[in-house]
Amino acid sequence: MPTFTPPLIQDRPTFNPDSTEIQKELWLHFENRIRGVNVWIMSDGSVVQDTATPENSNTDLSGVYPWDVNNPAAPYVTSVFIDSGANPQIPSVHTVSHNPYPVANFYGGSSHTITSAQATLLTDYTAFGTGYAGCIT
Numbered sequence: 001m002p003t004f005t006p007p008l009i010q011d012r013p014t015f016n017p018d019s020t021e022i023q024k025e026l027w028l029h030f031e032n033r034i035r036g037v038n039v040w041i042m043s044d045g046s047v048v049q050d051t052a053t054p055e056n057s058n059t060d061l062s063g064v065y066p067w068d069v070n071n072p073a074a075p076y077v078t079s080v081f082i083d084s085g086a087n088p089q090i091p092s093v094h095t096v097s098h099n100p101y102p103v104a105n106f107y108g109g110s111s112h113t114i115t116s117a118q119a120t121l122l123t124d125y126t127a128f129g130t131g132y133a134g135c136i137t
Contacts, residue, residue: 006038006049058127
């Protein structure tokens with residue numbers, strides 16, 4: 001079975017957002033940190049990811065979020081919102097239907113076993129870049 005490792009990107013600064021100016025000046029001389037990019041295969045055969053890379057620049061996550069972590073391949077997401085400032089606090093239920101919707105997700109920084117059909121799709125998806133052939137072993 002093929003293995004897919006999502007691409008890496010070096011975009012995280014070496015200091016925290018709440019660091020002091022002296023801390024930022026010190027750590028500014030170091031390279032940004034590397035992180036993995038999250039990748040989703042959508043129901044229409046397209047591929048999206050959370051950050052643009054040379055492999056793919058399609059970052060339209062409107063079909064992904066809101067995200068149901070318990071059922072990531074669901075075409076709809078139901079969430080409950082409770083306004084903490086309201087008195088009485090009355091929950092309101094919101095259901096969002098995605099089209100296209102995610103059918104597979106691959107978290108960055110990890111290797112994932114994929115099917116041969118997914119490997120072919122990831123390799124051949126060049127609508128927004130070069131495809132993911134270099135990420136499949």
